Amino acid sequence: MEAGVPSPPERLDGQAADPSSAGVNRQISVSEFSCHCCYDILVDPTTLNCGHSFCRHCLALWWAASKKNECPECREKWEGFPKVNILLRDAIEKLFPDATKQRKEDIQQNPDASDSLTAFQKYGTEQTPAAPNTGRIIPRGGGFFSGVLTALTCVAVVLLGYHWSSRELEDDLLVHKPVAKWTAEEVVHWLEQLGPWTSLYKERFLLERVNGRLLLTLTDEDFSKAPYHVENSSHRKAILMELERVKTLGVKPPQNLWEYKAVHPGKSLFLLYALKSSPRLTMLYLYLFDYTDVFLPFIHTICPVQEEEFEDIIAKLLDLKEPAWKQWQEFSIKYLFLPYQLVAEFAWDWLAVHYWTSRFIIVNAMLLSVLELFSFWRLWSRRELKTIPHRMWSHFWKVSTQGFLMAIFWPVIPQFVCNCLFYWALYFNPVINIDLVVKEVRRLETQVL
Template identity: 55%
Template sequence: MHGDSPHDTREASEEDRFLSTSSTSNQISKQEFSCHCCYDVLVNPTTLTCGHNFCRHCLALWWKSSHKNECPECRERWEGFPKVNILLREATDKLFSEVVQQRQAEIQANTKISQSLQAFQRYGNNLGKFKPKQHKAVGFFLSGVFAALSCVAVLLLFYQWSSGGEATTQQQPDLLVSKPVSQWTPAEVVFWLENLGPWANLYREPFLQESVNGRLLLMMEEEELRKPPYSIQNQAHRRTVLTELYRVKSQGLSSPQNLWEYKAANSGKSLFLLYAMKSSPRLTLLYLYLFDYSETFLPFLHTCCPPTSLASQPMETPFFNSWTEPCWEQWTTFMVKYLLLPYQLIAEFAWDWLSVHYWTSLFVIVNAVLLSVLEACLLWNLRTARLRTLPSMMGNHLWTMLSQGLAFALMWPLVPQLVCNCLFYWALFISPIMNVDRVVQQLTHPETAAL
């Protein structure tokens, strides 16, 4: 017999090693290749940056239900978009082929799992639309725009704060809403008259010549206004003056005639409305209808939905329309906008005050447009939500609004006025700048923004 050659010996050792590996492969348990979500053999195993492996459909279900880019086991946030571990998939397919094939058939037959996988894949496709360098450049550009707009908003904030309001407040340092009518000077009476409308300039001179102060104003009646030297013969003009005069007599103070006077007279309410309008405009308008009908809701409605039949009558400021009830045409227009475009109502209200509060109204209008876009994106994202989850989402939103409103009503009187002013100006000027970034995130990465 010839001795074994080295080549034959090497082939024998490789065959023994293969047989040894084959024998040990039968001893491998499923637990070593199991998913920590479903505790079954991995199907399309996906490895996260933390090193843990999960079935791809299990990871998709976790991502869709939790809305988090986190590992289901260790909660470490993954980077990028997870990929299938090809080497591990080939190993499981060879070792547990029957189990894997059976599970794949079950996954394909399950509609919920298929939808989750499609949504997960769309999320990954959206992440890969832009190259990193391009995305980084866009990020730098948007950051620069955001910083520039923030500087402009801060400058406007300091200007507004230092000047105490816009042109009307600068002309009248002592706000009439905080000064009793009996103490008004003739100049303040004329200022009150001019704010009733542009037509009031026709009667400015007689009030100055007669030196009508606050005490004389309180004693005026309709017959006196009709006769010389005032001679207010126009019925609409005279009715406007008398209506506001009766209101001044009953309250002892002037009604707010611009945004800053309204804020001075209702600091807590104005702060609440500013924050509530941008998060839940429909609930806030319903609150105004139920609890602040004549003072705030009616002027708001008359400004946003003016009656067409009164188009030929003189224009009055929104705070002086509350003596008339809206007609059915106004209610119809208002309800359509209230249900479909609530932020348009806010924009129209601000547009009417553009000549009085230019920069403030401009910020409110821009913010209303941005909030409308965000609401449209939210409704678009809800198209894939299950109908049975909508009532719970609406209930949670309603409870959040009610609890926040109650907490605000109890806490705001205890907060220093300086803090209230900071919150007010932040919501008025800085919030629109922040909403620009939110809109950009929604339009470029809707899946990520939804998280």
């Protein structure tokens, strides 16, 4: 051994070790860090419980195609939700920066890979780690919230049965029965619905046995003198205005949600579902095609004038004058920025008439406002504001198509199906929207963390 030349290292058994085992002169190839799905360099390597590692987008494509939580190579089920192997990822990016960069660019240009990754990540955010010693993934949102959801669903079922059995049978009668065939009791029932102030006069109508035929002959002069003695001019005007509507239609005009549904079952269902998904388009539809009967009472209720001649709800609904400029101004601002608030304000004005139903509608309007806020936040955070016109047009086309199909097929849909869909949208949707808001909050928390 010459002086100055270091001797090779010795092993424990006394033999000289191979200098290449130290890794100094050994070249590491890309093939040693290749994915067994695409056989290219690993990008965002994800290691499963079995020890095999794959590109994350390859694993997402495999999951999207098979819908199985299995290793693509050995078919062993994974537990929990696979995470990126950070140590392996950093090592590959430091060893092969150019190859990794080129591979990432190729993946970004592949729409299937991007869509699969998005679906895979969404699936992961909705899951929690698997239960110990099992491969089963436990979904989030169980426990207390599931119990509340079940309880609210039971309450909705009870309310549904109650309205089907009682309110509809009582209120649907006069909106279908000709006024000339009304009995004295039915005339008093019609009078009571004009407002609480009618309690001053209903006994007089009963004593005189005013039936439908006699009601049609009464004039302003008859109401002002004996035996009716309706001396209050505002009350007398309200009765006469509603009586004119009865004479025009021949039946009692609908004055609440249930009566409107009884007269227009398909239209009420369409408006209920349309308000949920597209409140602005729905109000525009009412303005264009149902201005006098629905839109005018709506705007006079949510944007009332300061000086009102009458104080009762029925008086506001009968005041069909053109809205003032201030009313249009207030309506336009809320229409653009807070459309669900308009629905909530309208329901609030009817608390005394529909106590629980109004509260369901108000809660649902609040939840839908929150969901709309989350939608705008996602567009803002992803810098997709330029896509809003395209999204609006797509949404308009979708709603218009659905409305056209409903107009065609509605006559053949049974009334029972209509009732089921109507009460589902009215009472069950708020419960479903609670779950959607909870998921959005959790997704936002995940993004922040």
